[in-house]
Amino acid sequence: MSDKEIIGLWNSGQRERAFNEIVSGYSERLYWHVRRFTCCHEDTDDLLQEIFVKIWAALPSFRGEAQLFTWIYRIATNETLNFLRKKSLRSLLSSGSLTAELERLVEDDPYFNGDEAERLLLKAIQKLPTKQRMVFTMRYFDDMKYEDISEILGSSVSSLKASYHFAHEKIKGLLKENF
Amino acid sequence: MGRKIYHNVPEGYFENLKTRLSAIPQEEAVSGWSRMRPYAALVAAFVAIVTVGSAILTLSSRSILSGEHSEEFGIAELIPSIDSYLYYSESDDTTEVSSEDDILEYLIQTHTSVEQIAYLGNEN
Numbered sequence: 001m002s003d004k005e006i007i008g009l010w011n012s013g014q015r016e017r018a019f020n021e022i023v024s025g026y027s028e029r030l031y032w033h034v035r036r037f038t039c040c041h042e043d044t045d046d047l048l049q050e051i052f053v054k055i056w057a058a059l060p061s062f063r064g065e066a067q068l069f070t071w072i073y074r075i076a077t078n079e080t081l082n083f084l085r086k087k088s089l090r091s092l093l094s095s096g097s098l099t100a101e102l103e104r105l106v107e108d109d110p111y112f113n114g115d116e117a118e119r120l121l122l123k124a125i126q127k128l129p130t131k132q133r134m135v136f137t138m139r140y141f142d143d144m145k146y147e148d149i150s151e152i153l154g155s156s157v158s159s160l161k162a163s164y165h166f167a168h169e170k171i172k173g174l175l176k177e178n179f
Numbered sequence: 180m181g182r183k184i185y186h187n188v189p190e191g192y193f194e195n196l197k198t199r200l201s202a203i204p205q206e207e208a209v210s211g212w213s214r215m216r217p218y219a220a221l222v223a224a225f226v227a228i229v230t231v232g233s234a235i236l237t238l239s240s241r242s243i244l245s246g247e248h249s250e251e252f253g254i255a256e257l258i259p260s261i262d263s264y265l266y267y268s269e270s271d272d273t274t275e276v277s278s279e280d281d282i283l284e285y286l287i288q289t290h291t292s293v294e295q296i297a298y299l300g301n302e303n
Contacts, residue, residue, distance in 0.1 A: 016204045027196050027197055028193050035186065048196065052200045112186055113185060113187050
């Protein structure tokens with residue numbers, strides 16, 4: 001079902017059906033989107049539940065000014081960022097760092113089924129600053145257009161292109177060190 | 180969906196995920212009232228306290244304003260209490276003591292002792 005049809009269902013009062021269509025169309029996409037930042041299946045599962053609760057709560061206030069797709073991704077991205085901030089504070093309290101924690105999760109992930117180069121790529125991405133990590137992940141893994149990323153992150157297309165460029169150069173340098 | 184996925188998921192995970200997420204509207208409807216219940220109880224308790232307190236204050240202020248005790252309390256405020264009989268008596272008797280009989284009557288009623296009378300008599 002298209003986003004337009006989902007909005008039509010919601011506006012006609014079939015709210016639960018509209019929400020179920022969102023679950024059907026977005027749950028798997030959002031899983032992978034969130035997974036690339038949490039680096040952990042269990043954390044992603046917990047976070048997805050919270051994200052969809054937020055979506056259900058916020059649907060009445062959706063006015064249709066943005067695309068449904070970018071609106072949903074914005075909720076998911078904000079919740080993921082909040083999760084990472086809390087994780088970062090917990091890491092600091094235990095005298096660690098979030099980057100080291102995420103690299104460890106990538107290294108020990110029992111669900112990883114890629115090759116060594118892909119593992120190194122995932123670890124290199126965790127070393128990027130948050131915004132660069134977001135832009136790179138959405139562009140490289142999700143094939144998103146800059147205009148859509150701009151709506152999700154609230155940044156201009158030009159700054160996103162710059163962020164992507166810096167992220168790309170940094171990852172190239174990190175991978176060269178390992179090969 | 181992303182073109183590059185480097186992870187597996189547990190078998191049947193996404194079907195199970197959709198089932199769990201689809202239950203959110205029903206769960207939120209139930210938990211909404213459960214979450215509100217303690218606050219509703221607090222509000223009800225607060226309203227009860229305020230209502231009962233207001234009723235007590237209203238009744239108390241009515242009895243004060245009706246003057247049942249105002250005269251007694253007013254006099255007590257102004258005059259140091261030496262002889263409670265003099266100031267809190269409800270008697271309206273204001274006739275002056277003039278005759279010997281009246282004096283004797285007064286002395287008896289105030290339980291004035293013989294020694295005190297003798298002492299006062301010597302002073303005069």
